[in-house]
Amino acid sequence: MLRECRRVLEPAGRLAVVVVEPASGLDRAALAEAVRLGPSRITTSAPIRDHVEAAGLRVERLEDWTAELRELLLHTLESMRRLERDLRAEEGNDGWDAELSRKERLLEGVEAGVLRRTFLLARHGASSTRA
Amino acid sequence: MDGHATSDDCGYKYRRMSGDAAASIRAEVLGSDVPNGYTTVAQADRIGATLGIRPGRRLLDLGGGRGWPGRRIAERTGCALVLADLPLEVLRAAEPLSAGSVVGRVCADGSVLPFRDASFAAVSHTDVLC
Numbered sequence: 001m002l003r004e005c006r007r008v009l010e011p012a013g014r015l016a017v018v019v020v021e022p023a024s025g026l027d028r029a030a031l032a033e034a035v036r037l038g039p040s041r042i043t044t045s046a047p048i049r050d051h052v053e054a055a056g057l058r059v060e061r062l063e064d065w066t067a068e069l070r071e072l073l074l075h076t077l078e079s080m081r082r083l084e085r086d087l088r089a090e091e092g093n094d095g096w097d098a099e100l101s102r103k104e105r106l107l108e109g110v111e112a113g114v115l116r117r118t119f120l121l122a123r124h125g126a127s128s129t130r131a
Numbered sequence: 132m133d134g135h136a137t138s139d140d141c142g143y144k145y146r147r148m149s150g151d152a153a154a155s156i157r158a159e160v161l162g163s164d165v166p167n168g169y170t171t172v173a174q175a176d177r178i179g180a181t182l183g184i185r186p187g188r189r190l191l192d193l194g195g196g197r198g199w200p201g202r203r204i205a206e207r208t209g210c211a212l213v214l215a216d217l218p219l220e221v222l223r224a225a226e227p228l229s230a231g232s233v234v235g236r237v238c239a240d241g242s243v244l245p246f247r248d249a250s251f252a253a254v255s256h257t258d259v260l261c
């Protein structure tokens with residue numbers, strides 16, 4: 001997907017990626033936790049920046065958006081619980097349970113320090129600068 | 132990268148949390164009911180600012196779902212938005228929401244994009260792998 005992004009970009013074009021990924025420097029057990037708690041298609045083979053660079057893009061900026069994700073999950077869970085009756089009616093009981101536990105697991109992963117949310121800006125070009 | 136989605140499992144995700152109560156939570160927490168990930172309005176604005184896209188230039192929002200963050204960026208910058216995603220039902224849902232700011236909606240898999248080389252000034256890719 002990232003190679004295709006590079007191909008369709010103009011020579012001076014830029015790519016913005018935001019992704020929830022395993023935190024850096026995890027041991028095997030912590031990585032397994034990240035997989036258990038994170039999004040279903042979480043990328044574990046390497047950090048997103050390595051994938052972006054491998055696709056021939058130059059990373060210009062890397063920001064950690066994990067704190068914002070934590071706030072957002074706390075707020076979402078609070079609102080979900082407040083609207084539980086309406087959501088159960090809309091989603092069904094199984095849907096409600098699944099959605100609640102998905103969000104709770106994500107929050108658990110963030111609070112345990114095994115998941116992070118990364119914003120990355122890259123430019124067409126092969127060489128790399130560390131952000 | 133590791134994960135690869137099918138149109139089916141992406142479509143399923145949109146049938147989840149698609150009612151009014153769910154939309155009101157997104158509006159309250161993210162500032163808009165369009166997103167289907169974790170990107171707030173303020174973050175969409177930050178993405179638009181760092182992409183530095185100018186009016187009339189083409190932005191591809193890959194896996195943009197109902198049009199996020201592409202729609203917001205197009206509204207703020209005047210760029211021309213092309214929205215690409217897998218399930219048709221999602222792209223259809225984007226139409227009424229995004230009228231005016233979406234130049235194209237394309238049903239495509241991000242790993243084989245049906246666009247010419249060097250045809251976009253910017254690409255956004257938010258929470259596509261989830």
Ligand SMILES: C[S@@+](CC[C@H](N)C(=O)[O-])C[C@H]1O[C@@H](n2cnc3c(N)ncnc32)[C@H](O)[C@@H]1O
Nearest residue numbers: 136141166167168194195196199217240241259
């Ligand atoms: C969690 S949603 C995020 C949507 C939007 N970018 C946002 O932030 O609200 C993930 C989106 O990526 C799309 N997607 C996943 N894999 C894709 C692929 N291979 N090609 C195109 N779209 C894909 C899904 O259909 C879905 O709309």
